[in-house]
Amino acid sequence: MSFKTINLYDAKKEKVLQVTFVPSISLLENLGLRNGTKVVVQSRYGFGGPVLCRVENAFAVAIGKDIATQIAVKEVSSK
């Protein structure tokens, strides 16, 4: 499989994504967003708003645009 790496903010909705890079923000790590974590983008809010992600199919986190653009993900499979 050779899916290219993109940032979380631009990722397609409703696809299972694997996190490949996270900036060092301790709250991200504490929430469980680390390398290898699986996330699905559920909604994106215009005008500089956040993205809403489902993490490990367990809970939802809203991630501000300025953080989401720094998180790298790759597509694992379509849902």
Place this chain on the structure above:
Amino acid sequence: MSHHHGNQSDEKVLNNPNKILLMGNPNVGKSIFFTELTGVHAISGNFTGTTVSFTQGQITLGGKEYTLIDVPGTYSLSPTSEAEAVAARFVQSGAAAIICVLDASNLERNLRLAMELTTYDIPIIYTLNMMDVAERKGVSVDVMQLMVDLGAPVIETIATKRQGLDKLIQSLEVVLKQAEGCEYSCNKCEGCPWAAAREICNRACTKDVNANPSFLDKLGDAMMKPKSGIPMAIFVMAAAIAIIVFGGRGLRAGAILPLVNNVIVPFFRNLFTSFVPEGVFQNILIGEFGIFVISFEWILALIFPYVLMFYVAFTFLEDTGFLPRMSVLFDNIMRKLGAQGGSLIHVLMGYGCAVPAIIGTRAATNRKERIVISAAIAFAIPCISQTGALMSLLAGYAWWMLPAMIAFSLVLFATVTIIVGKMVKGKVDPLLLEIPNMLMPNPKSYGRKLLTRMKHFLKDAQGPMMIAILLAALLAESGVLGIIADAAQPIVSGWLGLPAEAVTALILGIVRREMSVAPLLALDLNALQAFVGGAVSLMYLPCLSVFAILAKEFKAKVAVTIALSTIVVAIFVGGLINQVGQLFM
């Protein structure tokens, strides 16, 4: 309820070895357990950071007294906010036991904190909470397997429905007894807490992928989609405002005003005229502006109906999970203002009272965000007491005066947020917020929370009100008020265009916010004067309690700066509105 932070009593609580810590991730139900176990009411709500400081209460277990501590929720012991730092300090100080509350619907991340806790040699008892939400999501947990892996008791509970609490107490007594006199050992986590948490979770949890989402889950999801969520949020806000405005007005006219005018005030009037001779002293007690007349007319008849209706709506909304959804939907607007959506929760709390709102900003990950939002709340967010008074003030004029005042306050909020954001150095952290499942508020805890808040309001409002009225009466009777009014005449009458007596509002407004409005009600103002008076009061110094909390939470310098600038800005902008308004009148 005792809130403490950063002072000597902190040390006392930290050094107390007989304490039991109630810990867990944010928003897993700790405060509900606390209230049930101690009878001390801790305010709970369905969002991250309801408890930002600890609350303590006594609990008797096996004939021995313990102090139960409701520790702020934390994802990890490496804290990311002031509220989380409190949690880390508590574990480090040691305890007789920890009750670790786990959210069954989100076990892996919850176990991660548990893994960190196991390294501290403190007996732990686990409660597997939110079993109903887990079930709704198709997650089932093998409790026996979990107990084996954790090497400690695991009790299934549904805190919002009070299920499993008896078992928790029994188990806690056993654990405390076992821990006495012998070296405590449980399965300690060595190595990576995440890996260990995942392993345990994988062994204990099974997920049914075909689980049908419930109505609440669907509603929660719909509220998060921009297209459906924004109209729903606006509708909910509009409904809440309607409940407050019309409900408050109805309650006032239909029940409380007649009660005050026909029963309470005449009672005190008869009582005091029977033994207090006519004169100054009688006037101070039961004259037109007497303590026993005005305090009931203002607090009970003018303010209380709106306060009650505000908390009827707000208490419901905060238990459902609506507030964090607002944070997400409107993060873009807050970001444009230089803040972030997470603070919207505190702003909305500020419409009730600024004090818990400013304390609540401790959940923010960033100090700049705290100062910016606290300043904006002090300047531009009227508390419900003030809103009630403002509604009464503006009600006698054109219908559009109230919406105009709301629009003015929103513009003011945006302006203050932007300007303070530019003044305070540093950067605001972007939004990073867990969105909880939607929950239906439990009627019992809803009622109890509402009752607690009303008791607090009546207690907090009545005292300062009486002091302020006494102060006003003394100023008026001694003639000092006349001297101040003369001195302030150029500002109050010349610049603001208000009658000279309006200076009373500016003096009393220092004590409580609604009192910067209430004295204007008796002055027979024209529409422009009413609007100017309302606008000045909106911007003017928040109350003494807000000043105190600003000084406590930040430096005294911050509190003084905010207080002085509110006064200057209120008089300057209020005068501008008057001068511009004059051109059109």
